[in-house]
Amino acid sequence: MLTSLPGRLLCFTALVGGLGLACGVVSYLAAGWLGAECAVWATALCLPPGWLVFSLEPLYRSPRNALYGSLVGTGVRMAVVAGGALLAVTVRPELPKIPLIACLAVLYLGALTFETLVLLRGLPLRPAKASRSPA
Secondary structure (H helix, E strand, O other), X not given: OOOOHHHHHHHHHHHHHHHHHHHHXXXXXXXXXXXXXXXXXXXXXXXXXXXXXXXXXXXXXXXXXXXXXXXXXXXXHHXXXXXXXXXXXXXXXXXXXXXXXXXXXXXXXXXXXXXHHHHHHOOOOOOOXXXXXXX
């Protein structure tokens, strides 16, 4: 399932959606409906960068280009999440900051972990060279 693009996107969306739902419940218990809205913002900010990373992954499949793909993915993810968080607190200043930051942290790290594990699994592994030390 994780070998095809649709399978990866489906699993990624389910993971982020599940984490978003869990964050929504906890944030609702902590701060009411505004706390649940924080989880919605965080989920909406963490999904598109992940979709983009998985969609562009074939361009960076070789080990030589994997570093560039990782840097591009990290930059895009950070820009979207940070910019979106600033937009959220500007447009909705009444949002509680602690639940928003907590939801963003959980979803961001969960998405990053899933992406890293799936993308690293697709890289070809080369055996380590044996060191030649004089005996």
